[in-house]
Amino acid sequence: MATYILKRFLQLIPVFLGATLLVYFLVFSLPGDPIVALFGDKPVNEAVAAQLRAQYHLDQPFWIQYLLYLKGIFTFDLGQDFSGRPIAAVLGEVFPVTARLAVMALIFEAVFGIIFGLIAGLRKGKFFDATVLIASLIVIGIPIFVLGFLLQFTIGVQLGWAKPTVSSAATVQDLILPAIVLGLGSFAYVLRLTRTSVIENMNADYVRTATAKGLSRFRVVRVHILRNSLIPVITFLGADLGALMGGAIVTEGIFNVPGVGNRLYRAVTQGEGPTVVSIVTVLVLIYVVSNLLVDLLYAWLDPRIRYDA
Amino acid sequence: MRFSRTSKALGMMAIAALALTGCGGGGSNSGSSNAAGNSSKVILADGSEPQRPLMPADTNEVGGGKVIDMMFAGLVSYDPSGKSVNELAESIEGKDAQHYTIKIKKDQKFTNGEVITAKTFVDSWNFGAAAKNAQLSGAFFESIKGYDEASAEGSKVDTMSGLKVVDDQTFTVELKQPESDWPLRLGYSAFVPVPSAALKDPKGYGEKPVGNGPYKMADGGWQHNVQIQLVPNPDYNGPRKAKNAGVTFKIFQNDDAAYQDLLSNNLDVLQTIPTSALKNFKSDLGERTIEKPYAGNQTIAIPEYLPEWSGEAGKLRRQAISMAMNRDEITKVIFNGARKPAMDFTAPVLDGYSDSIPGSENLKFDAAKAKDLWAKADAIQKWDANKTFTIAYNADKGGHKAWVEAVVNQLKNNLGIKVEGKPYATFKEARNDATAKTLTGSIRAGWQADYPSLYNFLGPIYKTGAGSNDAEYANPAFDKAVSDGLKASSVSEGNTAMNKAQEILLQDLPAIPLWYQVSQGGWSDQVTNVDYAWNGVPLYYNITGK
Numbered sequence: 001m002a003t004y005i006l007k008r009f010l011q012l013i014p015v016f017l018g019a020t021l022l023v024y025f026l027v028f029s030l031p032g033d034p035i036v037a038l039f040g041d042k043p044v045n046e047a048v049a050a051q052l053r054a055q056y057h058l059d060q061p062f063w064i065q066y067l068l069y070l071k072g073i074f075t076f077d078l079g080q081d082f083s084g085r086p087i088a089a090v091l092g093e094v095f096p097v098t099a100r101l102a103v104m105a106l107i108f109e110a111v112f113g114i115i116f117g118l119i120a121g122l123r124k125g126k127f128f129d130a131t132v133l134i135a136s137l138i139v140i141g142i143p144i145f146v147l148g149f150l151l152q153f154t155i156g157v158q159l160g161w162a163k164p165t166v167s168s169a170a171t172v173q174d175l176i177l178p179a180i181v182l183g184l185g186s187f188a189y190v191l192r193l194t195r196t197s198v199i200e201n202m203n204a205d206y207v208r209t210a211t212a213k214g215l216s217r218f219r220v221v222r223v224h225i226l227r228n229s230l231i232p233v234i235t236f237l238g239a240d241l242g243a244l245m246g247g248a249i250v251t252e253g254i255f256n257v258p259g260v261g262n263r264l265y266r267a268v269t270q271g272e273g274p275t276v277v278s279i280v281t282v283l284v285l286i287y288v289v290s291n292l293l294v295d296l297l298y299a300w301l302d303p304r305i306r307y308d309a
Numbered sequence: 310m311r312f313s314r315t316s317k318a319l320g321m322m323a324i325a326a327l328a329l330t331g332c333g334g335g336g337s338n339s340g341s342s343n344a345a346g347n348s349s350k351v352i353l354a355d356g357s358e359p360q361r362p363l364m365p366a367d368t369n370e371v372g373g374g375k376v377i378d379m380m381f382a383g384l385v386s387y388d389p390s391g392k393s394v395n396e397l398a399e400s401i402e403g404k405d406a407q408h409y410t411i412k413i414k415k416d417q418k419f420t421n422g423e424v425i426t427a428k429t430f431v432d433s434w435n436f437g438a439a440a441k442n443a444q445l446s447g448a449f450f451e452s453i454k455g456y457d458e459a460s461a462e463g464s465k466v467d468t469m470s471g472l473k474v475v476d477d478q479t480f481t482v483e484l485k486q487p488e489s490d491w492p493l494r495l496g497y498s499a500f501v502p503v504p505s506a507a508l509k510d511p512k513g514y515g516e517k518p519v520g521n522g523p524y525k526m527a528d529g530g531w532q533h534n535v536q537i538q539l540v541p542n543p544d545y546n547g548p549r550k551a552k553n554a555g556v557t558f559k560i561f562q563n564d565d566a567a568y569q570d571l572l573s574n575n576l577d578v579l580q581t582i583p584t585s586a587l588k589n590f591k592s593d594l595g596e597r598t599i600e601k602p603y604a605g606n607q608t609i610a611i612p613e614y615l616p617e618w619s620g621e622a623g624k625l626r627r628q629a630i631s632m633a634m635n636r637d638e639i640t641k642v643i644f645n646g647a648r649k650p651a652m653d654f655t656a657p658v659l660d661g662y663s664d665s666i667p668g669s670e671n672l673k674f675d676a677a678k679a680k681d682l683w684a685k686a687d688a689i690q691k692w693d694a695n696k697t698f699t700i701a702y703n704a705d706k707g708g709h710k711a712w713v714e715a716v717v718n719q720l721k722n723n724l725g726i727k728v729e730g731k732p733y734a735t736f737k738e739a740r741n742d743a744t745a746k747t748l749t750g751s752i753r754a755g756w757q758a759d760y761p762s763l764y765n766f767l768g769p770i771y772k773t774g775a776g777s778n779d780a781e782y783a784n785p786a787f788d789k790a791v792s793d794g795l796k797a798s799s800v801s802e803g804n805t806a807m808n809k810a811q812e813i814l815l816q817d818l819p820a821i822p823l824w825y826q827v828s829q830g831g832w833s834d835q836v837t838n839v840d841y842a843w844n845g846v847p848l849y850y851n852i853t854g855k
Contacts, residue, residue, distance in 0.1 A: 032737035036744055038360065038445060042369060043769070043776020044744055045448050047440035047462035055443075084362050084512050085533065093533060149565075157573045164569035168535045168559070256559075256566040258534045265562065266358070269705065269735060 001299075008292050012285065019284040020277055024066050027273040034058070034271030038082065056080075056274075069274055079274040081267070087278050090263060095282065097170045098252070098259035102244040104175055105183030110237055113187045117194025117233075118226060124199055133195075136188035148181045148254040165256040178255040182248055186240050190233055197229035204228070231301055238294030242287030346837050349554050350854025354578045354847070355567045356558030358534050362515020364507065366437030366444040366499045374498060375846060376537055376558065380520035381501035382547050384411065384430075385492070391604065391658060391761030391843030393496050396547045397425065397521075399478070401495070406487035406796055412479050419504045420525045420542055427480035429502040431472045435459065436508050437499055439467035448776060449499040449759075452491055454483045487796040489803045490762045497760050523549045523850050524556065534560055549850045552838070556849045574833045578847055582829045584708045587645075594831045600647060603845030604656045604758035605826035606766070607648075609700060609716070610743075610780040611751040613819065617692065625686035627818040628671050630698075633679035633723035636672070639715045640824055647829070651822035654814055655766040656758065658843050661804025668815030672822060676723045683724050697727040699750030703739040704732035709753055716823075743779040754779065754820055761843050763807040767791055771819055782819030 035052045036044055053059040056079075057068050072079050078087035120129040139147070155177060156164030166174040201207060202225060210224045249261030256262075260279055267275035298305045359373030368377050384398035395401075397417055403409035417425040436442055438450040438459045450456050454471030458464060471483035484491060494500065502521065507514040518526060523545045530538035537558040541551035559576060561567040564583035570576035572593060582590045582598075591598055611627055613619050618626060636650035649657070651672060652664040686692070700717060702709040713730040720728040731750065733739035742748050758765050768791055769775050773783040787810055794806030828845035838853050 032735060032739075032741040034737060037737035037740055038369075040369060040740070042445070043448055045440075045445075045460065047460055047464070048443045048445065048447060050462060051440070051443040082360055083358075083533075084515065090533070152566075152569055157569055160573060163575050164573050165561075165566050165575065168532060170535075253563050254566060256561050256563070256570075258560070262562045263534060269737070270360070271737060 005292070005296075008295075012288055015284065015288055016281065020070070020281050021066060023277045023280045024069065024273060025062065027268070027271065027276045028062050028065065030268075030271055032271065034082075037270070056082075065273070069277065072274075078278050081272055081275050082270060087275050090275065091278060091282060094258065094260045094263045094279075097257060098245055098248055098261065100170070100172065101175050101179055101182060101248055101252075101257060101259060102241060104172065104179035105186070105244050106237060106241055108179055109183040109187035109190050109240070110233075113190025114194050114226075114230070114233065117191040118198055118221070118229075120191070121195040121198025121202070121229075122221070124195075129195070132191065136191050139184055139188040144181065144185055145250050145254065147184055148178075148251055151177060151181055152254060166258070168258075170258060175257070178251050178257055181254070182244060182251040186236075186244070189236060193233050193236055194229060197232055198225055201225045201228050227301060231298065234297050234301065235294055238290050238297070239287075241290040242283065245286055246283045346552070346853025347855060348552050348853055350836065351555040351557055352553050352577050352836060352849060352852050352854075353557050353559060353575070354849060355561050355564075355576060355580055356537060357562075358560050361445060362512055363518045363531070364444065364511050364515045365501045365503060366433075366442075366446045366449075367511070367515070368498060369445045371846075372560075375849075376539070377498045377501070377518075377520075378846070379522055379524040379539055379556065379849060380518060380526065381498065381503075381522040382520075382545065382549075383498070383501040384413070384495045386547065386549060387496045387761060387843060388548070389840060389842050389848055391660065393493055393761070394548055396549075397502070398495070401492045403492070406489040406491070406798065407484045409482040409484075409492070410475075410479065411482065415478060417521065418544060419502075419519050419521045420544065421504060421506070421519045423504045423506075425502050425521060426477045427474045428477075429504075431474050431480055432505070432508060433503045434472060434500065435468045436503070436511075438469055440464045441467060442511065444499075446499040449494070449497060452484045452486075452488050454485050456485070486792070489795050489797045489800065490764045493762045493800075494760045494765075521545070523547070523551045527555070536560055551850045552853050553850075556852075571831055571833055574835055576833065577836045578830065578832045578839060578849070578852060580828070580830050580845075580847055582831055587829070590829070590831055597834065597839075598829070598831045599839065599841055600827055600829050601841045601845075602649065602656070602658055602825055602827050603841065604658050604761060604843055605756060605845065606651055606654070606656050607753065607755045607823045607826065608651075608654075608820040609751045609823065610754040610820040611818075612746070612748050612780045613783070614746060614781045615749070617690065617696070620690070622686040622690040624817055625682045625689070626692075627821065628816075629679045629682040629686065629724060630720060631671050631679075631818055631821045632673065632675045632682065634716055634719045634821075634823075635674040636824060637674065639712055639719075643712045643715055644824075647827055648824040649827070651824050653808075653811055654771075654820075654822055655763050655811075656825050659758070659761055659763055659766075661763050661801065661807065663808055666808050666811050666815060668812050671815050671818065679723055680725075683726075692726065695727070697729050697750075699729050699731040701731040701733060701739060701742070701748065701750060701752040703734075703736040705735045712823075713753065746779070746781060748779075751821075752779070755826070757826070758844060763804055764791070764794065767807060767810060767814070768795075771814060780819045782817070784813060784817055787813045787817070 035049050057065045081087055081090055116132055120132045123129050152164050155161050162177045207224050210220045248259060249265055252259050252261035264279045356375060357372035360370050361367045363373055363376060365377050365381060368374055382396040385393040386396045388394050397413050399412040399414050401409060401411050413427060434450055437444045438447050438456050440460050440462060447460055453469050455469035458466045459469050473481045475481060504519050523542060524539035525542045527538040527540045540555040565585055567576060567579050568583050568586045571579045611618050613623060640646060640648040640650055652669045653666050655662055700713050702713050717728045717730050743752055756766055769777045771778060771782050772791060773788050790810035790813060794803045794810060797803035797806055828841050832839045835855060836852050837855050838851050840848050842848050
């Protein structure tokens with residue numbers, strides 16, 4: 001087991017190098033000079049521009065820029081953004097907010113998706129099942145920004161149950177509505193996944209055996225049906241955490257959440273290479289680690305799976 | 310000009326629909342005549358994250374500019390109509406428009422207690438101009454003698470020879486050449502004084518700026534990407550005294566979110582109504598809206614370095630293009646009648662503006678004459694029928710697409726040539742081609758005044774070799790007319806001369822004026838006394854609670 005985990009962590013190194021190189025190259029290839037853009041319509045003062053370019057290594061060829069960035073990482077210096085603040089500090093501000101948002105969305109989709117999916121599966125073909133299926137189809141079919149604006153306008157503006165945008169502290173309470181919007185699409189998938197899986201397992205031999213043994217309905221459902229049905233769902237949720245963090249750009253834009261997505265968008269439009277790369281790299285790492293956790297969870301859920309070196 | 314991707318386009322941005330008929334004033338129900346209102350309210354307004362540290366000479370976009378303007382007081386400030394009034398200046402005197410003697414008021418202090426003297430000003434300006442400090446707005450000092458030496462790349466000189474301290478209250482300024490409108494510029498944020506701590510550690514200072522204006526930053530007031538909190542400065546006694554308990558700029562990435570906040574009273578003042586809400590904002594907000602022209606315009610610049618647009622043929626073609634578009638119709642259909650067709654190269658809110666400068670008929674729609682002029686140009690130099698005339702614009706912000714397409718269609722129909730809109734994905738890319746002089750066709754351009762003066766719309770853009778002369782326009786007669794205006798002994802004489810210079814521009818049309826900009830904003834039912842300044846920014850200090 002330990003060897004397995006170690007191996008997986010070693011795999012992070014090429015993933016990290018590849019991701020930073022690729023993203024750095026993409027930002028480097030963006031057309032337009034970000035320093036010229038800082039001047040706007042104003043005349044570009046070459047002396048000032050040259051100094052700023054040198055400060056951000058923009059006067060260097062691609063490889064040098066990239067290697068300087070890597071060197072910075074190993075000396076714990078991610079560089080500075082255009083307003084002269086350390087990127088590490090920027091990351092420290094935005095990631096907690098988005099992490100809170102993503103985890104809330106994940107909890108929302110997991111709890112409600114699994115409960116609704118379980119009930120729908122157990123009552124296959126009944127009214128509840130049909131309603132939930134249709135509703136989930138609608139949710140999957142509507143793009144997230146439409147849902148976002150719709151909920152923001154009805155719940156936030158018209159009903160006034162929540163603020164339409166997040167307050168400066170971005171508290172858990174503020175983030176409820178954005179988290180629901182963010183998690184809504186995945187909620188529908190979790191629900192459908194759970195339902196299908198539950199229906200399959202209900203007909204499994206071990207469920208019949210368990211029922212025949214005289215176990216209570218509750219115990220049969222909880223231990224024998226639900227636990228076995230969760231394996232595909234957990235895979236999905238694990239992969240989804242990374243997707244939620246990176247995919248929060250739209251939701252964060254709608255609700256003005258001061259998180260990763262907002263900052264990333266601004267960094268891309270301004271051509272702030274190091275900021276973009278740093279944010280994306282952390283996102284990639286989160287994605288990889290959450291996938292590792294999912295793989296480890298398998299072993300716990302299904303003892304037949306063993307990770308031997 | 311103060312720009313931002315959002316508001317660089319400010320005017321350009323509100324592009325889809327305004328409903329102003331006639332351009333005299335705002336639809337504001339507030340104004341200064343209203344009751345005093347509740348002064349204990351903290352005003353929540355929209356802002357954007359400053360791009361650079363908050364150093365006055367390093368701030369050239371609206372997000373930071375709004376904050377700087379409220380935290381600092383310079384020699385003069387502009388009243389709501391754009392007239393300059395003394396703040397720290399006791400007097401600014403210049404007999405020949407080239408040598409000025411500036412006296413400042415006594416006992417003026419920064420909020421950290423540091424006294425402001427003549428030396429403070431001289432040091433601040435030298436800091437802004439010196440190349441080694443890499444301040445984005447350094448070029449504002451370019452008229453001062455010695456700027457070229459101080460701002461040259463790698464320069465060891467970090468003071469301008471034209472600035473001399475006489476005593477604690479007096480300093481003198483020598484310009485490179487006479488410029489009668491130079492005192493008007495002194496209200497721009499690059500000219501404010503900064504405390505000595507700022508010059509020692511600009512970066513640290515830029516995080517927690519200390520100023521002398523109507524507001525000061527609250528402790529830990531700048532929460533990056535979230536908000537900037539300003540509280541009144543009790544020691545300020547100039548003309549912009551705060552009438553509320555503070556202003557908090559909530560930082561928005563997108564105007565739509567800000568508008569939703571406004572609707573639910575989560576935001577008190579929204580400077581610019583987002584394009585998506587322009588159709589509804591009046592029914593949504595009722596009387597709580599404003600539409601007011603500000604000192605900005607929209608043009609299409611046609612680079613003269615392109616062979617088919619140079620010389621006499623190019624001039625005739627530009628006139629043809631100008632007459633082939635129906636500005637009235639576009640402003641009516643695309644902007645719901647809320648843009649005013651341009652009659653000159655400046656803006657109507659400015660002192661000295663005239664809508665009847667000889668040559669302004671070149672900005673009137675006349676399809677027959679346009680065709681005629683085009684044919685005349687063809688007789689000199691044939692236009693390749695396969696060639697496409699392009700109008701470039703940035704597609705990221707500002708909503709330019711709609712009007713560009715309208716112009717394209719009109720030119721196609723009225724001139725019978727191939728015309729296309731050419732979108733750039735980002736503002737950055739568009740600026741890159743414009744400054745590198747690698748444009749292949751025309752490009753939309755807009756100008757928002759830095760300070761209220763006709764010259765600001767002419768000199769920096771159309772003078773030979775001027776910094777923002779993207780079209781590479783060069784006409785010695787125009788240059789002379791402008792410098793004559795600058796030598797004038799009074800502002801009104803100067804204005805007459807500037808309008809004379811515009812007569813030349815109206816014939817040459819290095820850029821084709823389209824329309825004047827209008828700011829459209831709204832406020833919540835928690836506040837009152839909202840009005841906008843000459844530059845399209847709300848007068849935040851004047852806003853009170855209900």
